[in-house]
Amino acid sequence: MLELVKPVVTRWNSYYSAFERATKLQAAYNLYAEHHYNKPPEAPDWMRLNGLTAADWAIIVEYQVY
Numbered sequence: 001m002l003e004l005v006k007p008v009v010t011r012w013n014s015y016y017s018a019f020e021r022a023t024k025l026q027a028a029y030n031l032y033a034e035h036h037y038n039k040p041p042e043a044p045d046w047m048r049l050n051g052l053t054a055a056d057w058a059i060i061v062e063y064q065v066y
Contacts, residue, residue, distance in 0.1 A: 019060045026057055 005021040007014040022029060033051030052060075 016064060019063055023057065023060055023064065026052075 002021060002025060004025070005014070005018045007018040030051040
């Protein structure tokens with residue numbers, strides 16, 4: 001079972017590790033967003049819009065390449 005990786009300012013390239021793990025858990029992120037879609041007061045804006053789009057995920061994958 002994969003767990004989330006949180007980016008940390010003091011850890012070198014932790015954002016890359018977080019994006020890499022998020023890419024692997026893309027389906028889970030989107031299911032989580034859909035589950036919380038009906039709770040607007042508690043959900044961030046991107047969750048209210050049915051999660052991340054394919055373009056959002058493409059940017060995350062592009063970040064990993066560079």
